[in-house]
Amino acid sequence: MSAADRDRPARPVRILHVSHTGHRGGAELALARLLAARPSWTAGLCCPPAGDAFDGLAAYGVTLDPRLPQLPVGGTRSRSPMLAARYLTSLRAAAGALRGSALFGAADVIHANTAxxxxxxxxxxxxRSVPLVVHLRDLVTPESMGRFGYAAFTRLALPHVAGVIANSQTTLASAAGRLPAGARRVVLQSPSGLRERVTQPHVRDQVRAVGMVGRLQRWKGQHVFLRAFAAVFRGTDVRACLAGAPLFDEAAYEQELRDLVVELGIAGQVDFLGHVDDVPAFVDSVDVLVHASVRPEPLGQTVLQGLARAKPLVATEGGGPSEWIRSGANGLLVPPDRPDALAAALRKLADSRETRKELAAGAAATPGILSDAECARAHAAFFQVFAPATGSSLTERR
Known part of the structure; x- marks a missing residue:
């Protein structure tokens, strides 16, 4: 290195974030929150033009290049060889489009946000020698990714990664046997829209609202929640509040839920709120928060959101939620896909303000939950590992 190079101020690392969709899913919202937290790197984002998950990021200094083609819906889970072939063709076309981006050519690190x-x-x-860092947000299993999606991800992507960021120990363990020996790996909490934590819980005398946050899709278990709610609260003035909207081909499931509340006799007690921007405010508005996924959740952002706001919480055991909740101390864990077990937990909370107070206090004392700004700093520390040896750096932004 020359003396001039040594004296030249280091520029921020240029990281290109790649998203296969611009629609509002959990992974896309987590990335948007990360980039809105004003990270210390120079951020570019390549994604398809449709969707509004990343609207407004230009105001935070993010350069957007919406050139990627939209992938076919259902390609990862299809048993049709024709649809799988079409999906693979779309992946290759998207790779060609990505190669044509000036952001791709200038990047020091590429961060892939999804499988x-x-x-x-x-x-x-x-x-190319540019390091590829992959975010593991789903369990690396055929059940979670679909048979074709799992095969494509483990054969075409994982062998070529320099590093992985997993959202839970469970997620990282699901990929352990597929990662290159030299790949760096870390478990980092995904940004969940948290600005500050509640340290002094407020627990009302009676349960008036029970809430659930999450995309409307079958494996998230809104139907399980509604059946449990009906078993405990049908005919009362307690309300079930569903925050979340369907995406892609999931509109049929939303209609199924609307039909179910009529069948269960609780149509007048259920609020379908659609997508909610201010999740902390929604969590604060309910007396009990529910997570009801029917299979192990990789992270469970609802769980983090509930704990951070010191809310009495019931969650499905297994996966990420079991890494955060000590059942009976800072929440209650129930078996997956068991409306009767969830109903018993809801009844226990409805019948005892003291139990709700104890769980709320335990939630407030849960260690390790990060604000979005803290998440950005943790990501920066990991990305620093892959920064070029000279000429660039990641420094904390004040």
Missing amino acids: AAAIISALANRG
């Missing part, structure tokens, strides 16, 4: 984005990025990055 599909990882396949696109790995295909585009072949023959």
